[in-house]
Amino acid sequence: MITVDGLTHTFGETTAVDDVSLTIDDGEWVVLAGPNGSGKTTLVRHFNALLEPDAGTVRVNGTPAADQPVAARTSVGMVFQSPRDGFVGATIGADVAFGPENLGLDHDEIDRRVDDALAAVNLEGRHDERIDSLSGGEQARVAIAAAVAMEPDHLVLDEPFTGLDWPAQRSVLEHLDDRHAAGMSIIVVSHELRDLLDRADRVIGLHAGSVRFDLPPDAARDRLPEIDVRPPP
Amino acid sequence: MxxxxxxxxxxxxxxxxxxxxxxxxxxxxxxxxxxxxxxxxxxxxxxxxxxxxxxxxxxxxxxxxxxxxxxxxxxxxxxxxxxxxxxxxxxxxxxxxxxxxxxxxxxxxxxxxxxxPIRETRAAIQRTIPGRPGQLLGVGVALTFRYVPVLRADLRSVRDAIRARNGDTRSLWERSQRLTVLLVDRALRRSDQLAIALQARCFAWNPTLPRLxxxxxxxxxxxxxxxxxxxxxxxxxxx
Amino acid sequence: MAREETASIDLVDAETVRQLSVAVMLAALTAVLAQFSIDLPGGVPFSFQPFGIFFAGLLLGPVWGGFSISLYVLVGLAGAPVYSNAAAGLGYVFGPTGGFLVGFAVAAVVIGAVAHRSLTPTPIGSLSAIPTAIALLAGLVVIYLIGLPWLASVNGWTLTRAASFMALFAVGDLLKTAITTGIVAGGTELFADRR
Structure with a gap:
C-alpha cells in the first residue's frame, strides 16, 4: 500500500507537486492522468524515494519511503519513460539481473528471478541478446521485466506507450493484465487514456501539481477535459 | 574489427x-x-x-x-x-x-x-580490485560499454540535423562547436536518466558479484x- | 521484501550515482568521438576525440574526470573497439600510440585540477576564458609529454623524430583547445542549466 500525505515538491521557484494526498491499495489498477507538466512524474518518483519531499510524507506499506529507500524501491517497481535511457546492462540478462544483484541475493535466486521475469514478458531464453538490437516494444518489455525481477508489490509505469506502435502497446497491456492478475497493483502515468479506462479501478486527475479528482473510470471520463486530457473515444 | x-x-x-x-x-x-x-x-x-x-x-x-x-x-x-x-x-x-x-x-x-566477453572483464575487475573503487570501475565499464552504441546514434542524429540545416557550409570552427555542444548536452541529459534508473534498482556498494x-x-x-x-x-x- | 533482509544493503549515495553517470556518459562520448573526424584540406584528419577528454576534466573536475577517461581506457582494454580506428586491447595500449591514451586519462585529471583548482568541480558555466585555456593547454602538454616519449621508445626513434611526426596533429589539437575555450567561455546558454 502506498500512502501519500500532504506531499509537496518544488524545483527552484516551481511547485511541481502541491499538497497531494492519496492512497493506493494492494492489487489496485490506478491511472494517474494529467497533461505534460502536471507533476505526474515528480509524484511517482516519490513512491520509491527517488526524490525527497519538501513537505509531507510518502509511506510504502506503512514505512516512510525517505527513511527506508531500499524497502520502498523493492516494493515499488518503476518503469521509466523511454526505457532506452534506463537500461544499465548491455544484454537482456545483464540488465534484468542488475536489481536482484544489488539486493545481495545468491546466484541461484538471481537466476530464478531473471528467468521468471523474462517469462512474464515472453522473453524467456533471450538473456544474451543485446538490448540495442531489440525493437521498441521488446525494449519496453525488458524494462518491465527489470522492474518485475525486484518482485515488487506495485508496478509504476511512466508514459509506457510513448513511441510504441499498436501491437507493441497491446502486448505491454496484456503483460500488465497478467501482473495485475498475479496480485500486483498497477499504476500507469499517462496523458493518453485509450485502453486504460476500462482496465482501471480508479483514475486520479492531476493538474498543476494538485489532485483535481479521484474517481472510478466512468465518472472520471467526463472530467478529463478539466485537466486538459482528451477523453478516449 | x-x-x-x-x-x-x-x-x-x-x-x-x-x-x-x-x-x-x-x-x-x-x-x-x-x-x-x-x-x-x-x-x-x-x-x-x-x-x-x-x-x-x-x-x-x-x-x-x-x-x-x-x-x-x-x-x-x-x-x-x-x-x-x-x-x-x-x-x-x-x-x-x-x-x-x-x-x-x-x-x-x-x-x-x-x-x-566484456562482462567477464568487468567481473574480473570487481573481484580483483577491492571495495568501492572496484565496484565503481566494474559497474562503470559495463555501463560505458552499454552506452557507446546509444551515443553513437546520438552523434549520427546530431550530424544529420546539422547537415539538414546546411550546417556543412559553415566553418570548421562553428561546425565543431555546434556538434560538440549538442553531443555533450545530450550526454548530460542521458546521465540524469541513468542516475535515476540506477537508484531505482537499488544500486548498492555491496551487490552479489558476478560468478567467476x-x-x-x-x-x-x-x-x-x-x-x-x-x-x-x-x-x-x-x- | 521484508525489512530485515534489506537492512544490509548499502545504497550508493545520490551524489556518487550522479557523478558516476556523468563519468560514464563522457567515457562513452569519448569512445564515439574517437571514431569521428573531419578531413581537413590536405587530408589531415581532425579527430573529435580530444573534446571528450576536455569536457570530462572541465565538467567533472580532476577526480571524476580522471575516473571517466580511465573508464574509457579500461573498456578498450576489455575489448570494446573504442580506441582510434576501432582498435582495442592491451596490445594497442603498449603500442606506439598507447602513450597518448594514458596521457588522455592523466590530462583529464590535470585539466580538472587546473580549471577548478579544487578536487570538486565548480559549475562549468562559471569558468572564464583564461583559466579554461590554461587548463586545456596544460592537458595538451601532458598528453604529448607522455605520448611522445612513448612513441619514440616503441618505434626506436629520437624524441625529435617523434615530435616532428606528430607536429601536424599538435596544430589541430591546439585549435581544439581554442574551440573548447570558445564553447565554455563564449557565454553559450546550452550549459546554463548545469550545476
Missing amino acids: LTYTPGSTLVHRLDPRTKLAVQFAFALVAFTASTAPQLIGLFVVGLGSLRLAQLAVRAVLRAYWVVLLILALGPVLAAVTLGPPWLRLDPALVSLRSIARIVPILFVSAAYIHTT QFSRRDVPVWLLSIAFVVVAVVDLLGL
Whole structure:
C-alpha cells in the first residue's frame, strides 16, 4: 500500500507537486492522468524515494519511503519513460539481473528471478541478446521485466506507450493484465487514456501539481477535459 | 574489427583473471627481449595464443593495420637522415628490434578480446580490485560499454540535423562547436536518466558479484605467467 | 521484501550515482568521438576525440574526470573497439600510440585540477576564458609529454623524430583547445542549466 500525505515538491521557484494526498491499495489498477507538466512524474518518483519531499510524507506499506529507500524501491517497481535511457546492462540478462544483484541475493535466486521475469514478458531464453538490437516494444518489455525481477508489490509505469506502435502497446497491456492478475497493483502515468479506462479501478486527475479528482473510470471520463486530457473515444 | 566471438576453445574457457595476468606478464617479458632468439620466442607464444583461440592471423593484422603501419614507419623514418649519407642502417635495426616486440603483444591481446566477453572483464575487475573503487570501475565499464552504441546514434542524429540545416557550409570552427555542444548536452541529459534508473534498482556498494571460478585449466597458464615475470625480472636485474 | 533482509544493503549515495553517470556518459562520448573526424584540406584528419577528454576534466573536475577517461581506457582494454580506428586491447595500449591514451586519462585529471583548482568541480558555466585555456593547454602538454616519449621508445626513434611526426596533429589539437575555450567561455546558454 502506498500512502501519500500532504506531499509537496518544488524545483527552484516551481511547485511541481502541491499538497497531494492519496492512497493506493494492494492489487489496485490506478491511472494517474494529467497533461505534460502536471507533476505526474515528480509524484511517482516519490513512491520509491527517488526524490525527497519538501513537505509531507510518502509511506510504502506503512514505512516512510525517505527513511527506508531500499524497502520502498523493492516494493515499488518503476518503469521509466523511454526505457532506452534506463537500461544499465548491455544484454537482456545483464540488465534484468542488475536489481536482484544489488539486493545481495545468491546466484541461484538471481537466476530464478531473471528467468521468471523474462517469462512474464515472453522473453524467456533471450538473456544474451543485446538490448540495442531489440525493437521498441521488446525494449519496453525488458524494462518491465527489470522492474518485475525486484518482485515488487506495485508496478509504476511512466508514459509506457510513448513511441510504441499498436501491437507493441497491446502486448505491454496484456503483460500488465497478467501482473495485475498475479496480485500486483498497477499504476500507469499517462496523458493518453485509450485502453486504460476500462482496465482501471480508479483514475486520479492531476493538474498543476494538485489532485483535481479521484474517481472510478466512468465518472472520471467526463472530467478529463478539466485537466486538459482528451477523453478516449 | 576485433570483438568477442562466442566459442568453446581452451582460451574461451580460461578465467578472465588468468588471461589478464598472462597478458600483462607477457607484455613485461616482451619489453625485456632484444636478441633474435628471444624475439622468435615471443612470436611463437603470440602465434600460439592465436592458434589456441582459433583466431586467424589475417584478421588480427587487418584489425590493427593502423598500429602496424605506424610500427612499420619506425625503421623507415629511423633510417632517414637529413644530409649524407641520407640513409643509415644502424638506427633502422634498433627500431626494427624495438617494434618487433610489439607485434606478439598485439597477438596475445587479440586472443584475449576474441575469447573474453566484456562482462567477464568487468567481473574480473570487481573481484580483483577491492571495495568501492572496484565496484565503481566494474559497474562503470559495463555501463560505458552499454552506452557507446546509444551515443553513437546520438552523434549520427546530431550530424544529420546539422547537415539538414546546411550546417556543412559553415566553418570548421562553428561546425565543431555546434556538434560538440549538442553531443555533450545530450550526454548530460542521458546521465540524469541513468542516475535515476540506477537508484531505482537499488544500486548498492555491496551487490552479489558476478560468478567467476578458477579451474584446473588455469593452473598451467598461471605458471606460465609466473615464468614470464621471473624471466623479465632476471633480465632487468641483469642476473 | 521484508525489512530485515534489506537492512544490509548499502545504497550508493545520490551524489556518487550522479557523478558516476556523468563519468560514464563522457567515457562513452569519448569512445564515439574517437571514431569521428573531419578531413581537413590536405587530408589531415581532425579527430573529435580530444573534446571528450576536455569536457570530462572541465565538467567533472580532476577526480571524476580522471575516473571517466580511465573508464574509457579500461573498456578498450576489455575489448570494446573504442580506441582510434576501432582498435582495442592491451596490445594497442603498449603500442606506439598507447602513450597518448594514458596521457588522455592523466590530462583529464590535470585539466580538472587546473580549471577548478579544487578536487570538486565548480559549475562549468562559471569558468572564464583564461583559466579554461590554461587548463586545456596544460592537458595538451601532458598528453604529448607522455605520448611522445612513448612513441619514440616503441618505434626506436629520437624524441625529435617523434615530435616532428606528430607536429601536424599538435596544430589541430591546439585549435581544439581554442574551440573548447570558445564553447565554455563564449557565454553559450546550452550549459546554463548545469550545476
